[in-house]
Amino acid sequence: MIRVAVVGARGRMGSHVVEAVRSASDMELTESLDAGDDIKQISKDNTDVVVEFTVPAVSLGNVLALIEQGVDVVVGTTGWDDDKLEQVREALSHAPRADQAVFIAPNFAISAVLADYFAAKAAKYFESAEVIELHHPDKVDAPSGTALHTARAIAQARQEAGMPAMPDNTQSDGGSRGQVVDGVHVHAVRLRGLNAHEEVLLGNAGEQLSIRADSFDRISFMPGVLLAVRTLAGGGHAGLTVGLDAFLDL
């Protein structure tokens, strides 16, 4: 039985994870913590894997504290940059267990993971590429972690292919061209009625490829979360792993 704790348990995602763990025949829910709770209630004596869905401002601190507690961590909270990831790697290098694992994914839905993969594969064949992410208006961060991850993957593919900068003759931009992430324009839509959606537009003269992923319900993220919990519990993934594609045979 995999002993699972949830941090951010009262949140939109955390509450779904609590239900998913309770419904999993191979898992036992140990701790359900939220803001104000002492994260050190979680330890290797009562928990094997922690699932963390909180807010970008606190996730690094939670992960570092959990590493000290000797447990593996599956992280869904977004807002990660290279410096924060390096702090996690450094903490893992002197963690209580040599086989301790942290897994971070900007998106646990298979539709989004595949859209990301397809966009990276397509990128070198198109002169232009832009990313549009569309989410519920309760989301605190923009652009989404998924869109940042997709834009970076597109940029890396273009760089590896030796491609020039994308054509753009914009002379005056009041902000409508979105955020530029490694040379890729990213646009964020917030709209009541939406959940989580992403569209990648890739263009050449006379043609366009559109790659779209839609998460209509947060249930779409749960198979990926449970896959990550089971994968870490099975061992063999010591250190930091980023992206659910690492656990899929893409």
Ligand SMILES: NC(=O)c1ccc[n+]([C@@H]2O[C@H](COP(=O)([O-])OP(=O)(O)OC[C@H]3O[C@@H](n4cnc5c(N)ncnc54)[C@H](O)[C@@H]3O)[C@@H](O)[C@H]2O)c1
């Ligand atoms: N990776 C994915 O597939 C995926 C999917 C959906 C959301 N997300 C990300 O997950 C995060 C949470 O999203 P949400 O919609 O559940 O947000 P939410 O605001 O509904 O939930 C966040 C929860 O964290 C709690 N919290 C805040 N500070 C805390 C702390 N110090 N310790 C413990 N709990 C604390 C809040 O009280 C709240 O219950 C966001 O970063 C979002 O982008 C990722």
Ligand SMILES: O=C(O)C1=N[C@H](C(=O)O)CCC1
């Ligand atoms: O609802 C959210 O918030 C989501 N956050 C993630 C992101 O920022 O990419 C994943 C999609 C949903």
